[in-house]
Amino acid sequence: MSIKRYSISMHFARVLMNAARRRGLDEDVLLGEAGISRRLLDNPHLRITPDQFSRLMRAIWRLGDDEFLGMGAQRCRQGLFALMAKQVIHSRSLRSVYYKLGHFYNLVNDSLRLELKVEGDEACFSMILTDPAQDPDFLLREFLLLLWHRFPSWLIGQRIPLKHVAFDHAAPEHLAEYRLMFPCPAKFEQPSNCLVFDAAMLAAPVVQTPEALANHLRRAPFDWVTRPAYYPVYTRRVLDHLERSDDLGGATIQNTAAALHLTERTLRRKLDAEGSSFQGLKDGLRRDMAIHYLSQPSMPISQISRQLGFSEPSAFTRAFRQWTGELPKTYRDAARSRK
Structure with missing residues (x-):
């Protein structure tokens, strides 16, 4: 069993809508x-699919004609990123790439200042x-740093390994989401927002072509x-094992440790050091898969239940209500209503 889509906190959709409301x-x-x-938007504990979040962002870009989502000092007209x-x-x-x-x-826009600096063996791409x-709510900073990392990574055909990412604001309440966004430690209350990586x-x-770019921009x-999502070593190994499992419901820390050639005690200690737990990872994966499947109206809830073990x-x-505060049917009906 595997899943390529990871759910996104409703926090980000709520921030987008707050900005749209101001505009x-x-x-x-x-x-x-x-x-x-x-009704779903009003529940900050829920999560949505990447497709829902992407469609919301595209709609705000289009209606507001602003790729900075109303969060910059100056509007960034739609199409500037593509240009x-x-x-x-x-x-x-x-x-x-970074210089250009x-x-x-x-x-073209006075909302920010971007600069690439190289000092010794470190490169820093900063944004003020x-x-x-x-x-x-820091969403523009978060999204643009994410973009300045993932788009150049796509251009060179490999993920740019980050040493750390820095923000000029204090650590936010949704700090846990940063591990899904950036594959490195995050520092806060810094002089600028920046990506730091090996200068080498x-x-x-650049390996991508103009033809590939056209498809990339359409998506x-x-x-x-x-x-x-980016995770530490043992957290990632456990998630990889769970995603491949044909019996997610029957997966235990004992049989997972055995599959990873570790003792149960060692695996618990490694996960604890990374701030994770086996049950938390298993529940999080089931929750994200449930949200993904519930967004597909053709799949009966009974089938989703079996699929998740x-x-x-x-x-x-009971489990879905514990994870989200909603019943699966209520969640699906609310998503369908689009009100």
């Missing part, structure tokens, strides 16, 4: 295009917002928010 955008149109009901991307696709190396990317935005008060990576050649931002639908219903 006076039509909320019913936005939620309708995303397939998110108001920049069509220039940098012809770059020879990652160094050229920064130069482009520094010329000229009016950070326009981004009170700047020599990596945006879906590909940027559906990358597999529950002995009976009532057991799945």
